[in-house]
Structure formats: C-alpha cells, structure tokens
Amino acid sequence: MEKKNGNHKELVVSAIENGTVIDHIPVQSVFQVTRLLRLDELSSHVLIGTNLDSKKFGKKGIVKVSDKYFAREDINKIALVAPTATLIEIRGFKVTEKKQVEVPDTIEKVVRCVNPNCVTNVENVPTRFRVINKQDVKLRCHYCEKITDKRNMGFR
Amino acid sequence: MKNRSLISIDDFSKEEFIRILDLAEEFEKNPRQRILEGKVVATLFFEPSTRTRLSFESAVNYLGGRVIGFTDAASSSVKKGESLKDTIKTVANYCDLIVMRHPVEGSARFASEVSSVPIINAGDGANQHPTQCLLDLYSIRKTQGKLDKLNVAFVGDLKYGRTVHSLTQALTQFNTTYHLVSPLELKLPSAVKIYIKDAKLDYFQYTDLSEAIPHADVLYVTRIQRERFSDPIEYEKVKNSYNLMAEMLKNAKPNLRVLHPLPRVNEIHEDVDDTRQAYYFQQALNGVYVRQALLKAILGL
Numbered sequence: 001m002e003k004k005n006g007n008h009k010e011l012v013v014s015a016i017e018n019g020t021v022i023d024h025i026p027v028q029s030v031f032q033v034t035r036l037l038r039l040d041e042l043s044s045h046v047l048i049g050t051n052l053d054s055k056k057f058g059k060k061g062i063v064k065v066s067d068k069y070f071a072r073e074d075i076n077k078i079a080l081v082a083p084t085a086t087l088i089e090i091r092g093f094k095v096t097e098k099k100q101v102e103v104p105d106t107i108e109k110v111v112r113c114v115n116p117n118c119v120t121n122v123e124n125v126p127t128r129f130r131v132i133n134k135q136d137v138k139l140r141c142h143y144c145e146k147i148t149d150k151r152n153m154g155f156r
Numbered sequence: 157m158k159n160r161s162l163i164s165i166d167d168f169s170k171e172e173f174i175r176i177l178d179l180a181e182e183f184e185k186n187p188r189q190r191i192l193e194g195k196v197v198a199t200l201f202f203e204p205s206t207r208t209r210l211s212f213e214s215a216v217n218y219l220g221g222r223v224i225g226f227t228d229a230a231s232s233s234v235k236k237g238e239s240l241k242d243t244i245k246t247v248a249n250y251c252d253l254i255v256m257r258h259p260v261e262g263s264a265r266f267a268s269e270v271s272s273v274p275i276i277n278a279g280d281g282a283n284q285h286p287t288q289c290l291l292d293l294y295s296i297r298k299t300q301g302k303l304d305k306l307n308v309a310f311v312g313d314l315k316y317g318r319t320v321h322s323l324t325q326a327l328t329q330f331n332t333t334y335h336l337v338s339p340l341e342l343k344l345p346s347a348v349k350i351y352i353k354d355a356k357l358d359y360f361q362y363t364d365l366s367e368a369i370p371h372a373d374v375l376y377v378t379r380i381q382r383e384r385f386s387d388p389i390e391y392e393k394v395k396n397s398y399n400l401m402a403e404m405l406k407n408a409k410p411n412l413r414v415l416h417p418l419p420r421v422n423e424i425h426e427d428v429d430d431t432r433q434a435y436y437f438q439q440a441l442n443g444v445y446v447r448q449a450l451l452k453a454i455l456g457l
Contacts, residue, residue: 119261122260123239132350143262144280145283
C-alpha cells in the first residue's frame with residue numbers, strides 16, 4: 001500500500017473481488033475505525049493503510065476488507081470518528097455503492113452514554129441518542145438526557 | 157394526554173401544560189371528587205421520598221382510587237435481583253397507572269417503553285421531576301397571575317437540582333428572563349443552559365443573592381447539598397451566602413414570591429415564613445391538585 005501513485009492505488013482498490021473499502025479516513029482515526037468495525041475478529045483479507053497522500057486531505061487512511069459488508073449500525077459508528085470517510089462497496093470487482101458516511105439523526109446501540117448513572121449503564125438497555133450537533137458531534141441520551149460529546153465518547 | 161406517560165417536561169406541549177394547570181385549579185376548588193373509583197394506582201418508590209409520594213397517594217385517595225406499591229427498593233423484589241423491566245411488566249398487570257421514583261437516570265423513560273400502562277415519573281436520579289415542575293408552574297401562575305415574561309431567579313444548587321433543570325426547561329416556553337444565583341461550583345450545567353440559549357432568552361449569572369433579588373418576580377430557592385462538595389471549607393463558605401432572611405426582601409418587587417421545592421435546611425431563615433412573600437408551604441399543597449389533574453388527564457376520566 002505504501003507509496004502508491006494514483007493508478008496503482010486504483011488497481012489495489014479494484015483488486016478486491018467482493019468487499020468494502022473505507023477511504024478518506026482522517027489519519028488520527030484509522031485505528032479507531034479498525035477497532036469500531038472489529039476488524040481483528042475477521043478471518044478474511046484486511047488491508048489497512050495510513051499516512052497515504054491525498055489530494056483532498058493531505059494525508060489519509062484507507063481500510064479494505066474482503067468479503068464483508070457492514071451493517072448501517074457499524075457505518076454510523078465510523079461517521080462519528082471519521083466524518084470525511086467514503087464508503088465503497090465492491091461486488092464482482094465493480095463498485096456497486098459509493099457514498100459519504102453521514103452522522104445520522106439518531107444513534108442506537110454503538111455509543112456508550114457518558115453518564116455512569118444512566119439506565120443504559122445500569123440495566124440491560126441498548127443506548128439511544130438524538131444527534132443535537134453533527135459538526136461538533138454532540139449526542140443527547142434518549143434516557144438520561146445528558147450530553148455525550150466527542151471528547152468523552154466511548155463505544156460499546 | 158390519555159394513556160400517555162409523563163417522563164420528561166418536554167413530553168407535553170405548552171398547551172398541554174396549561175390544560176393541566178386549568179384542571180388543577182378546578183381541583184383546588186373541589187379536591188374531593190370520586191372519579192377514580194375502581195381504579196388502582198401503583199406507587200413504586202425505589203428511593204425514599206416523603207412529599208412526592210404522600211401527595212400522590214393523597215391525590216389518589218381524595219379521588220376515591222386505591223394505591224398499591226412499595227416505599228423503598230429494599231422491600232421489593234429488586235432486592236432479589238429482579239431487573240427493572242421485569243418489575244415494571246409485572247406491576248403493570250396489577251394497576252391502571254404507575255407512579256415511580258428511581259435513583260437511576262433514564263429509568264422512568266425505559267419503564268414507559270416496557271410498561272402496558274402509563275408511567276408518571278416522580279423523579280429519576282438527578283434527571284427529571286416533571287410533576288414537581290408542573291406544581292411549580294402552577295404556583296408561579298397562581299402568585300403572578302401569568303406565566304409569560306417573568307423574571308425568575310433560581311438560587312442554590314443549580315448543578316444537581318433536578319427541579320431547577322425541569323423548571324428551567326419548561327419556562328423557555330414562556331419568554332422567561334433567568335437570574336441564576338449559585339456558587340461557581342454549582343452553576344447550571346451547559347446541557348440545561350443550552351435550552352435557554354436555543355430559545356434565545358436572556359439569562360444573568362450571580363454569586364451574590366442580594367444582587368438578584370430586586371430583579372425577580374419569583375425567587376426559586378433550592379437546598380445546597382453538602383455531600384456535593386469535595387472540600388468542606390468550600391461548603392461552609394457558600395452555605396451562608398444563601399441564607400435568605402426577611403430583611404433581604406426589603407428591596408424586592410411587591411409581587412415577589414419565594415418558592416422552594418422543600419425540604420429546606422438553612423437556605424431560608426424561618427423569619428421569612430411569616431412574610432407575605434413566603435409561598436413554599438402553599439406550593440407543597442398545590443402538588444396535590446396538580447397530581448389530581450394529571451391522574452384525570454392521563455387516565456382519560
């Protein structure tokens with residue numbers, strides 16, 4: 001992956017027969033993305049690139065996963081730490097889906113509420129948040145109504 | 157409002173608040189109406205409370221309904237390790253409505269999602285206490301003749317006081333100007349202040365109570381909780397600055413009334429009790445009427 005020119009990079013991306021490419025990941029979030037998607041638990045091919053040159057962002061990270069398509073829930077997670085990321089799905093060497101990840105209006109299950117005394121941290125209750133700020137990500141808990149933001153965000 | 161739970165103060169619209177307050181006014185005129193005959197209300201208090209529980213039970217009894225429940229978690233199946241979900245689903249089989257107080261924040265919202273009968277939140281940790289909020293609104297309207305465009309001063313523990321949080325939020329619908337008086341350590345949290353900012357209303361912050369008094373129509377005093385302070389010296393320093401005495405009300409507007417959710421410790425001197433500004437005991441009585449109004453509206457009677 002290191003030191004690719006534009007053409008070669010295209011080749012590597014399309015070299016996946018089936019699977020998912022997550023491009024334009026901010027460099028500081030690459031390994032957070034790999035953790036959030038639990039890539040360490042997969043048995044298929046996983047390629048992780050970071051500090052790659054990007055025309056748009058200067059430096060970027062990229063993750064390529066063979067034979068795996070992610071659920072909406074997982075993609076939401078990425079949007080919280082890597083709002084600039086692009087999601088590319090490949091089937092039979094062809095790009096079948098390409099879209100910008102987006103912070104959704106509500107976040108379910110993946111984020112832990114910052115409040116230790118919230119019912120979601122005490123009883124067996126999946127978390128639910130309303131996104132009250134998409135740029136400087138701020139989530140209001142549907143249950144305890146406290147705000148979880150970028151600085152104190154943890155993932156389940 | 158029929159069959160809807162009341163969990164957080166923003167579950168109800170401004171019009172619905174007003175409807176409850178109007179209904180409460182009727183109950184104030186005639187509190188003994190047997191409209192709850194044959195109905196069972198469960199009061200589940202996972203955390204002890206005197207005022208809220210008794211005023212709910214009093215409200216149900218005046219209306220001819222019956223009350224079941226428990227007064228602390230130690231005497232319930234929670235002690236055997238039962239989940240909140242199971243407790244609620246079971247109790248919902250035995251009653252028409254559940255009133256609950258629980259020390260965990262968000263527990264009432266969760267209960268309303270698993271319960272087959274409506275839930276009234278009587279306090280969930282430091283989060284919400286909407287029935288207190290409604291009785292506060294009732295008391296404000298009663299003493300000021302209106303809710304719109306009032307100057308409301310909140311005094312004391314603005315950080316952890318859930319009654320302050322609920323009332324602050326509700327008053328954003330009524331063009332309120334806020335005067336926030338607290339020690340620096342106990343300022344209103346930004347998660348609550350955001351409601352004032354979003355509504356584009358004015359707020360002023362003070363540490364000195366006497367500065368805020370001349371501006372206020374309503375002085376909403378709360379207890380400063382000693383246990384919140386890590387440094388006991390800090391607590392000693394601030395506790396006396398909020399000892400409201402009768403002579404401090406000299407510069408107050410003639411319509412000013414002093415409210416307090418109670419219990420009070422030393423933040424209001426007893427010499428205030430005999431002034432015409434003192435309203436906190438009447439405020440506690442208003443709780444019965446407001447809860448009667450809620451029971452009527454939610455049970456659709």
